Amino acid sequence: MTAAPPLAATAPVRGGLERDAAELASYVARVEAPLASLPRRPDRTPTEQRRAERALTEARTARGRFLARHVNAVYDVLTVDRSRHVRLGSLVTAAAEHFPGLVPDRSRMAAETALIQSHRDGLEVDQAAFCAAVLRSPVAGRHLIDAMLRPTARATDLLPEFHRTGRLGLATVLLERRGDAAHVTFRNAQCLNAEDNDLIADLETAVDLVLLDDRVRVGVLRGGAVDHPRYQGRRVFSAGINLKALRNGRISFVDFLLGRELGYLNKIVRGLLVEPGAASWCERTVQKPWVGVVDSFAIGGGMQLLLVLDRVVAEPDAYFSLPAADEGIIPGLGNLRLTRFTGARLARRVILGGQRIEADGPDGRLVCDEVVSQADLPGAIERAVRELAAPAVVANRRMLLLAEEPLDRYREYLAEFTVAQVARAYSADVLTKVERRWQASRAAAADGTPQP
Template sequence: MSGNKVLYERRGEIALVTLNDPDRRNALSREIVRGLSEALDTALGEGTRAVVIAANGSAFCAGANIDDLRNGWMECPDPAEDPAVMFRRIAEFDRPVIAAVHGAAVGGGMELTLACDLVVAAEAAWFSMPELGHGVIPNTGLALLSRVVGTRKAFELILTRRRVSSVESLDMGLVNRIAPNDELTESALSLAGQIVESVPPGALKAARLNLRAHMAIDWGRVLSSPLDVPRNEWQEGLDAFTEKRAPDYGRFWAEIKENRGTRVLQSIEGE
């Protein structure tokens, strides 16, 4: 699927979908987004009962592909290649979706886990949303994170951008269970099997549908919210990341101060 950047296999009644771009730490490139969507189509077509999303390499998913962000994703993404559209597809999928997370789940990788129903994490897994430091926003995370961990904790994780270990993630509800690193995938597959082995498909779908309905998400807002970020800010953040330097955000704060001073002066002169 999509150049073998996403692998698909059947494990009995469960579909195992594996991110397979370890050299780029499984960053959410256009190719991986398309591959994940194709895998979901295949899982439905084959009548699988649940989906487990895992990954090869040192990281589960290192977030959005920076080159793709700079080349259109921030302003006019193709819906077939838009991570937020794919996240919505997972959240509203007809079957349970479980993430099996090892290593880093960063930015879009953490958003991917939030879109899933359940998360099994390896002992070495960790999570972070560093987007604000790059001048962008975790648009799907802004919609989903507070529903998982609560508003105060969501503010903390998004604003501080700190790393969260698997143990802390379990404590705050980001993950459902922790498995030894070498048993992660089998543990997620086993959990999926326990869920679907003795329930009918219609009731399972209805339960997921109504649970999601009671915590309704404004997906239109999710898709449009990257446009709320000023272009010059995200360009500076992404350029700095690519050039391996610290971003210069001081000038943007200075512009706000200067503009406010100008408005005050105009107000005084107009009196």
């Protein structure tokens, strides 16, 4: 077999998009060709794995050089000179079709995503590199953020039903309109309301509907009752990312790890983009204030969600934590936002050391606004809704956001998070930890031992 050329000889970047794209496609096809003849990752010898890693590394180096020069031109081709708002998943798919070799195509991704996380070659790393390049560009990145703030087609289709009935049940979310508020209840009961691909998709639909329904002035988020033996029948806000789903390869980078940040979380923060051509942000978007109600705990992604809400109410026994460092990953945009609430020292203890914050403890009021008994929660929720429904609230939350998290600061953070998070998701320590937890969970299920 002919050896691949050294990195210095990777696909030349001569300046023209079409010529460079053709050379990139040819080069990537050549250096990645050995992958097709190799066994699946768990069946490879050390020598075969080194060959695979060399091929992947050289292709990634070439893609990086190409994107450094052409990302804006590529984005313009995919969006017809930014005349179309293309959601992230469709953008990545279109990039594979229009620019062969730039990101893995459908067939390669289908074969990869059929495997558990530790058996993959990490083709999502290539998707992440493309997304990060787009986000680093002020022009393309801002346009992509706008695209992800548009209402989803699913929400648009469901809006007439919700507007008529005031109630909508999705697989993992229940949405109910009560007076001025729309209550969103998480119903991922079998896994402590942990986040997975399905919950993220349903949450974005629900957030869209809250923002689109002109009868709703405030959104309320709360966890529903769960099935877990330790918390049987109790409400739980969220256990964060579903680590079993991550181990089994059912946590998508595009739709979950990045899509949740650009999708439902950013819509809660910045609102729904309904008039892209308007001059001012208040005319472009529909924004509404949000209340979070924490029963039991808000872990990981659950605590991250609290950081974008306008009012948080918790029961006395509730607690908050960001155990991502222990899990080996990055807690979303928690690193960007937590210091605004807790200050730098406590934020480091929470993120780097795993410190837990008790709702009724001395640091609890840095994360939540009110701690009340279970019996008093309904009244606290009503008060929060009534206060946040005041006419000036939306205008003031817009101005708070402008001061606290300007769009370009968010965009630049997200670009670097994209690369760092996907690298962590495929790192050896993370794969080892999620495998160990999965095995422990299977053993516990076999002998009937309750596991958190």
